[in-house]
Amino acid sequence: MNHTSFGLRRFSSVEELIADLARRKAKAKLMGGPEKVEREHNLGKYTARERIEKFVDPGTFMELGILNHSDQPGAEVKSPADGYICGLAKIEGRPVLVQAADKTVFAGAEGQVYIRKARSLKEYAVKRGIPIFELAEGGGLRMPDGMGSDGISASLPSREGLRHGRQVPHIVGIMGDSFGGPTWHAVTSDFAVQVKGTCMAVGGPRMLEIATGEKISNEDLGGWKLHSEKTAQIDEVAENEDECMEKMKEFFSYMPLNATEEPPFRPTNDDPHRIVDEVLEIVPTKRNRAYDMTKLIKTIVDDGKFFEIKPLFGRALITGFAHLNGRSVGIIANQPMRFGGAAGPDECDKAIEFISLCDSFHLPLIFLHDIPGFRIGSKGEQQRIPSKIMAWNQALAYSTVPKLSVIIRKSIGMAYSNMCGPGLGADFVVAWPTAEINFTGPEVGINVVYGNQLIDSENASEERKELLNQWSFDSSPYKAAAKHLIDDVIDPRDTRKFLCQSLEYACLKNGSKSERLLATWPSLY
Template identity: 65%
Template sequence: MKKEIDELLRRKENAKLGGGEEKIKRLHDGGFYTARERIDKLVDKDTFLEFGMLAHSDQVGSEDKSAGDGIITGLAKVDGRPVVVMAIDKTVFAGTAGMIHARKAQEIHRYALKRGLPLFRLSEGGGLRMPDGMGSDGISQSLFPEEMLLHRRQVPMMTAILGDSFGDPAWVAVSSDFISQKKGTAMAVAGPRILEMATGEKVSNEELGGWELHAHITGQSDHFSETEDESIEELKRFFSYMPLNETEEPPFKPSNDDPYRRLDEIVDLVPSRRAQVYDMKKVIKSIVDDGEYFEIRALYGPALLTVLARINGRVVGIIANQPMKYGGSKGPHEADKATEFICLCDSYHIPMIFLHDTPGFRVSRDAEKYKMPTKILQWNQALAQSTVPKISVVIRKSIGAAYANMCGPTMGADFVVAWPGAEINFTGPEVGVNVVYGRKLKESDNPEEERARLLETWEFDSSPYKAAAKYLLEDIIDPRDTRRFLSQTLEFACVKNGSKSKRQLANWPTQF
């Protein structure tokens, strides 16, 4: 069989060159890796098992210049765990998708769902290839595939946008659980050239779908990197907190960090004066194992933090107000961010911890334009339907409807506790006194003295001791015991079913 084997090896060596050595050189000269080099960066050494290497375009005349039809697919291991990998090859027809390209992607996606294997996608490209998609027959074969639309978070899906991504790569990205976008790339429905031809509008790639747009306005990407290496590493970091599939809990990671460690430093981190800001990230770092956490969407809705971390070895999702931004008040972007994170955690059996320090929602005309009532209620609906263990800690204040959205009483928390100086009320003292006692203050002979007296009364009513007295809070805890309390309660909350949920939010959208 030597002749046949030699022919096979020749064909496979040619296929590894994709669109040819000249196009590979062009990529390298532009500072980009090839698709195969990206896969090597992602997976454990010598674990990649490729399928479809000998496939090519079914368009007559394109057979010899379409190795793999522009996509590399296969199985591998990432940090010792089995996964499915897809990488678009830009050296073949600029990474556009032909019919065989689509078939390869669909088949490997189906296999991932069938065998419970997480999906990694290393993406770029110009979407549907014109010759393949033209005509009623072409477009009829090019509609959204069922496995993508009915994915239902059965396995984690992670995408890196490593080059300009229009059409199909954008659809895939926004269907993913996590997106890392390299700065300098764009992600949009169509490229500037098509936009100009269709509407006459002239825009740059950056204006159309650059990283700053997605970081601050759309929230469609979760992380932004300077290099391809960084993007790929971020996918691996996110994956380290994920289960392989819907049937498993996230991986437990033993730590030498004492779960009952006393947080003496936390007393100095959080000022008692309500108007004084502090960095909630420092509080989170103090609480979690080894001070390690992974923040998602750091630049979008910055008054709310969404973080993956571990406590006593168990993966947790933390939703925390950030007083350094808008005083911790929440707007429409924060609401979308929270809803999506709750869906992620509940779908992948990640217990949630809520750290309150918020004066409420940001009320404004602009917020109403963004459908603020809908977004607040949608957040509440997601929270009410989530069934993973939930523990809520009021750090300094939790005011108005925001108290519910941060998993206050009646929202399904296993435990709701507060620190001793916490403020819980319908509204903050200054606003409340002005609204309720405004006329009385105007008629007072000494309004400032009267205001001080009313504020003192209001603050007493806001004390957590009143709620604790009626057993509306499980306890008021010493701030220094916060890590201990969370470690203990997580252990008890996960006795019966581990951290597994009913996955009622698995079919909710991946983007809001």
């Protein structure tokens, strides 16, 4: 063998070449060096490699790009793997791409080789139908790598990367302060978890102060409370890195590997025909009394397991995942504990994003109604609630996964449509006998239609009672059922049985597969 042509004159044998390769890889695995690794440990944090080791199935990580380093002159020896550790692995036996920013190399900031590697491997994952996981932190683009017309031109997002159309699940954990790139990835992912105490923003407080003069703390700029309660740019919050990784895995357990597959079934011994007597105690007979809808959901689904999405945002609406007879489903339900279940602009955005996600990855949708309408008023109008209400309806109209709709108590006005009432593509719409379905609630309706008459009435109290009785009758589900405007009125105790049976028929031809018409909607929807 002629080693000279390969620039390997100093090695006299293959064994020496192999030993040199091993030394190079061992050096790369030291990351930024022992002092920087210790600094991360002293902060109570894992290194990028430790995160991956804890995250994936033991012995499955196949690293790609370990011999990378910065292409900036003089930075080669200071940038093992160019600060981004990537490869293929398995999580609970399922193949994934996992990427982790290395805070010990240039503070986790992105260089050109880092960007090239990440982009290349993501494109490969989409090509081969492999889910993408990112364990994210870092300071955005490195100044030397981004400066000049060539630097910034090479650093911008790619058209292909932005148009993958939810071909594979993309799941991000914000494990440390994240600016620039990690933020772009989190807000365009399918599921993002933020660890408390971290910051996620376009630029950090120091850059913000230099650029605009604004002084602000990390927490106020991009902390977990902001993003979980107001911006909805994250889906879940974690107390620490371990919990963050567990929540990422739990989300993944409901997802297919890619858009060509159905979500996996979860074995269960929970009888699909189980009678749920408990629902009679959970839901009050009086329609103005609140109750916790999550208790009702957990009573109905397999083994009482419900994984809520965006629990701190738009809290009058519940969205999340569960299983029914082993099948993954998405659930959209009103929460009477918040605003009586009435939806506002945030609830609209939450519903749209969740419908798009479930339809793109073939999760049937279950709707549980108890909604008195929308929170209308000047504030809602300023937040474009008419547009948001109709966008919610459009998302439903374009969704093609199986959809089942159960009216628990109230479904009033346009909100009846938004909760997948008749005409919005539900496979079946049924109601409990407690259901109240109408253009508006009895009290409001009577005040609008008969207000002047009651003012002039000599016996207004008795007349109001008589009108309320009439409106209550008109609002019962039986008139709609009689005209086949809804499919049935069911015993509340049969709700689980109805859902499991209906899903079996709704998924008979193509499983739960949709036409994925919402896959190209922006991922924030």
